[in-house]
Amino acid sequence: MTGETPRKTGVILLNKPYGVLSQFTDERQGEPRPTLADFVDAPGYYPAGRLDFDSEGLMVLTNDGRLQARIANPRFKLTKTYLVQVEGEPDDEPLRLLREGVRLKDGITQPAAVERIADPMLWPRDPPIRVRKSIPDSWLRLTISEGRNRQVRRMTAAVGHPTLRLVRWAVGDWTIDGLPPGEWRSA
Template identity: 55%
Template structure:
C-alpha cells in the first residue's frame, strides 16, 4: 500500500481537523485527499506547516513526545524581549504546573511572510519583535504560554519547519491554503521504525 504524505500551509482561522460542528473553516475546505490526518496540531489562530498522512505508524512517530522531533516557529511578540527573557525561554519556563523542555530561541529579522488575514492588532506605541523558536514538545498553546510567561504576548505564530532525523520539511514554495505531496527525497527523510 502506498501511503500519502502532504505538506499543507494552514492559514489563520482554520482548524487542524476535517470536521467542525459549528461550521468553522477546516482542512476539508483546502485538502481534497481522502483518508489523511494531521500529524500534530496547530491552533486555529496559528498558521503554517502541517504534515498530513494516512500512515498511522508514521503519524505516531512524528507526533509522540518521546521521539522529540523539533518544530520551528516564527513568533511575533509584543515589545522587544531582552536577553534575560530569551534565556528564560531557552532554559524552559513553568506554564500551568508544567516545566517546558529547553528550547532554541533567537531574535530574528521579520520573516518574509504573506500578510495575515485579518492582520494582527496594531498599537502605534507598542513595538513588536520576531523570535525563532525550536521546540521538541508540543503542549497545547505552548509557544503562546511560554512567551506570555516571560512577559511578551504572542501576536502571530507560524510553524515554519519540522525537523526529521535526516532533514527537514519547510513552507518554502507554498502560500497559505496550498498543499503538495512530499517529494521522494523528502519522504526518505521521514523516520522509519
C-alpha cells in the same frame, strides 16, 4: 496475506491559513468554520498533530498511522520551528529563560532554541494582527520538541512578551518554504 498491494506511505505538507481548524470536520454547533477539508481533498490522509485555529503554517498529513503517531508524539522529540511575532522587544533575559525552560501551570518546559530575527517575508495575515503604536513588536525563531497545548504562546507570555502572530515553519526537516497559505504539496 490478503492479496492487497501495500499502500505507499504518503506525506502532504499544508500551509494552514489563520482561522482554519486543524481537522477535517467541525463538530461545533452553529456557523461552520473552515476545516482542512476546504483545502485538501486526499481521502485516507490525517493530520499528524494539531495547529491552533489562530495559528498559521505547516501541518503534516499522512496516510500512515504509525508515521502519524511518531510525528505527533512528543516522546519522539521531533522538533517544531515557529516564527513568532511578539509584543515588545525581548532582551537577553527572556531569551535565556526560554532557552532554559519556562515554568507554566503544567510544569517546566523543555529548553527551546530561540533567536531574534529580522521581520520575515511572510504573506499578509487575514485579519491583520492588532497593532499598538505605543508598543513595538519583534520576531523570534523558536524551536521546541514538546507539544503542549498552546505551548509557544504560553511560553512567550510567561517571559513577558505575548505572541501576536504564530507561524509554524517546520516540523523536523519538512518546511513550508515557498508554499503559499492554503496550498499543499506532497513530500
